[in-house]
Amino acid sequence: MMWILFALSAALYVLMFRYHVLLALISQASLRLTTRERPLRDFPRFTLLVPAHNEELGIAATLGSIHALDYPKTSFRVIVIADNCSDQTAKTARACGAEVFERFDDQHKSKGYALEYAIRKIQNESIPHPDAIVVIDADTRVDRKLLQAFGNRLLEGEEWLQAYYSVSNPDDSWRTQLMTYAFGLFNGIWLAGQDALGIGCSLRGNGMAFAWNALSRQPWRAYGLAEDLEFSWHLRVAGEKVRFVPEARVFGEIISGNEKASKAQRLRWEKGRAELKTAFRSSIRQMTAPPLRKWLLLSDLRMPPLSRWMIFTVLSWILSLSAMISADGNLLLLILAGIILALNSIALFYFALYLSLPFTKLHLPLKYLSALSKAPFYMVWKLMLLMSRTPAQWVRTERMNKGS
Numbered sequence: 001m002m003w004i005l006f007a008l009s010a011a012l013y014v015l016m017f018r019y020h021v022l023l024a025l026i027s028q029a030s031l032r033l034t035t036r037e038r039p040l041r042d043f044p045r046f047t048l049l050v051p052a053h054n055e056e057l058g059i060a061a062t063l064g065s066i067h068a069l070d071y072p073k074t075s076f077r078v079i080v081i082a083d084n085c086s087d088q089t090a091k092t093a094r095a096c097g098a099e100v101f102e103r104f105d106d107q108h109k110s111k112g113y114a115l116e117y118a119i120r121k122i123q124n125e126s127i128p129h130p131d132a133i134v135v136i137d138a139d140t141r142v143d144r145k146l147l148q149a150f151g152n153r154l155l156e157g158e159e160w161l162q163a164y165y166s167v168s169n170p171d172d173s174w175r176t177q178l179m180t181y182a183f184g185l186f187n188g189i190w191l192a193g194q195d196a197l198g199i200g201c202s203l204r205g206n207g208m209a210f211a212w213n214a215l216s217r218q219p220w221r222a223y224g225l226a227e228d229l230e231f232s233w234h235l236r237v238a239g240e241k242v243r244f245v246p247e248a249r250v251f252g253e254i255i256s257g258n259e260k261a262s263k264a265q266r267l268r269w270e271k272g273r274a275e276l277k278t279a280f281r282s283s284i285r286q287m288t289a290p291p292l293r294k295w296l297l298l299s300d301l302r303m304p305p306l307s308r309w310m311i312f313t314v315l316s317w318i319l320s321l322s323a324m325i326s327a328d329g330n331l332l333l334l335i336l337a338g339i340i341l342a343l344n345s346i347a348l349f350y351f352a353l354y355l356s357l358p359f360t361k362l363h364l365p366l367k368y369l370s371a372l373s374k375a376p377f378y379m380v381w382k383l384m385l386l387m388s389r390t391p392a393q394w395v396r397t398e399r400m401n402k403g404s
Helices: 002-030 059-067 089-095 111-123 146-155 174-197 212-217 227-237 259-285 291-302 306-325 331-360 366-385
Strands: 046-052 076-083 099-103 132-135 140-142 160-167 208-211 242-252
Touching: 002 174, 002 291, 002 306, 002 331, 046 059, 046 089, 046 111, 046 146, 059 076, 059 089, 059 140, 076 089, 076 111, 089 099, 099 111, 111 132, 111 227, 132 146, 132 212, 146 160, 146 208, 146 242, 160 174, 174 242, 174 331, 174 366, 208 212, 227 242, 227 259, 259 291, 306 331, 331 366
Parallel strands: 046 076, 046 132, 076 099, 160 242
Antiparallel strands: 132 208, 140 242, 160 208
């Protein structure tokens, strides 16, 4: 029995080994995260694209946030893509001072198709093209210095950019508090680690900026359930690098008080990521790139949800400790189980370091630590959700009418 305990603990450790290494590297690299706020010496021209499907209730607030940007009004253009709308989104957006591209296509319904439509339409215009486009979701508040931060990076020659995407309604419920912390990890620290390791960070859909010349080289071609991650992997396989810009910030709404909408939103995210693991595995293996870069990219692609990683790692730790306790004088077993216990302890140390970084590097208020007490319930909810049926296509997340 004691050897069975050891064998199980060792098997679990080997199963998670590459992810232990990746998490440790991400955590170490994220310690170098710094912001680079400084005045602009020039003002690149931006076109902001706001994909919107039936967003008449919230589009005015989003556009108001965009119009308040601390950037010359003559140096940016705002276009709302009213995509298959059956409400007053287009009329409301025009009343708020935005240009509107209206699109109707019953066969191709997704944010990815809407972005492709808008980019192609801009390409065909006779007026000068922008230096870069920025994608902002229709339920978003933007930091006033967003375009300043992007502008500085463009002037330095960076072409693919991702802002720090956080939560606009962090204190609506325990779930929004927990998601604010999770976004600090997933949309902040993880991206900072990817960037510092030189493998390029993942796009997060909201707060993306693409240099126009770069889009000419690598056109938009992502239409799935997680179009942002899909396009990031296209770029990575092509040898491009997306840079993380922590000083550029956008804040999106997390659904609170609508269980059905929350499940639909999370299911689309998780199932979309799962589909990409199959789609890009062979492409990465066929890349002409250094072995370490390919190993890092494959590990990142196949990284399981942290809830699953933690369950397996803690279970391996417990089993190795149990094997040591029951060794009963068997020196070989004691040593081998002790090695697995130590290795799991190192992995858990880096996990603890990773969990602390949103507070130390992104300055997240410590009050969000209390939301971690709900994490076990959220993990169970998420694991049950992952067993649900995959959505056949993108569907808009239903939102609560805050005025009702």
